[in-house]
Amino acid sequence: MERPHSRDLPPDPDPDPAPPPGQPAELFPRERTEIAPGAVHVPDWLDPERQLALLTACRGWARPPAGLRTVHLPGGAAMTARQVCLGLHWYPYGYARTVVDGDGEPVKSMPGWLAELGREAVAAAGAGAGAGAGAGAAPPEPGDPAAYDIALINFYDADARMGMHRDAEERSPAPVVSLSLGDSCVFRFGNTVSRGRPYRDVELRSGDLFVFGGPARRAFHSVPKVLPETAPPALGLTGRLNITLRVSGLG
Template sequence: MDDEALFGSPPVTVAPGAVHLPGWLSAETQADLVGRCRQWARGPAGTRRHPMPRGGVMSVSMTSLGWHWRPYSYARALPDGTPVQPFPELLGALAARAVEAAYGTPHEGDPYDVALVNFYDADARMGMHQDRDELSRAPVVSLSLGDSCVFRFGNTETRTRPYTDVELRSGDLFVFGGPSRMAYHGVPRTRPGTADPALGLNGRLNITIRASGLPG
């Protein structure tokens, strides 16, 4: 894997602890990650749209690595007993580099041990939510591949305003921790057809890397 990053655009602080690094991943790394996401989606646990506790089904397809996530808990296996796929070391290393790039200091907190690979087709959305199922409050690392999206980054108290809409493009990195770790965030829309055709991806992939803080 070519893990060299591009730093052509300076970091943008969206809120205290929330940093957007445009174009952080090289084209080679993006292509490599797309290929790996396809492998992870094939299983054994595969990809799925989770049912929500209050009804409905998520429009985003999700693959879990390291720990299986479903609303709103983690487990080592799917409900049918299928073991979750291992957390790839390369994603842990990438997350550590991402935190250092965003904050200028090495990551020294809980180790990264879970990744959620979300696929957005043209109609997929993600409602405003907090990443609160982890015991750890290590920064969340988010990588974008394929189509651009509108990423809505809000406050820690409510799903409504104030929030900031950020366009995330393929190769962008977004890190949020510290006072922004529990901020509500979501994806109200994607921009279909905006991916570089050379990437060979129709839609958007988002790799969210987290430290669960869970034992074992």
């Protein structure tokens, strides 16, 4: 897919955007927050135009072949969030170049503009996000072999959930970038030792950015709840989309 026109993806998100039409202003503005060492929440990072452009792209990627599918875990249970992948295809628990647990078609390519968005996101999150092996390392530049080469796009309806897990199939220590569209959710960010406490719950809204790397790169995390009918009306989306960008390190 070609990179959208600049009018669809403005280069500089407004650092202090007005609330979307139909949503009340915040009593206390949401601010960039370090949730844990290496994990940073940046509210409202994607402005409405960028959200709409990304949603349009997601709808294209969701179409077959190699489109949106239901993921089945090794024990036979089905994940309630449906998924489509770009760059490499994730399945429990590995990566492939074809949809090995679906229609068998080659996975869709990772667009350069989406890889660049991952780089911008890490820069926006700042040194606290722990780029690379240590906090403060620079995010990968365009064309770098370590650039973002995988996107996992999960669609949640009102009843969907995601259990505690960690992103452990990649060899690269580069930060994970998470972008939210549509309905808000409760995002539970835990520790690197177990699925239990300590953890912290964060409300992620449409346009929010969450980056975790460095000491938080292998932290357990989940989505225990979606908050229905909270999406910006202008977006025209019922449910939640989560776009997760990763650096595979797999060659």
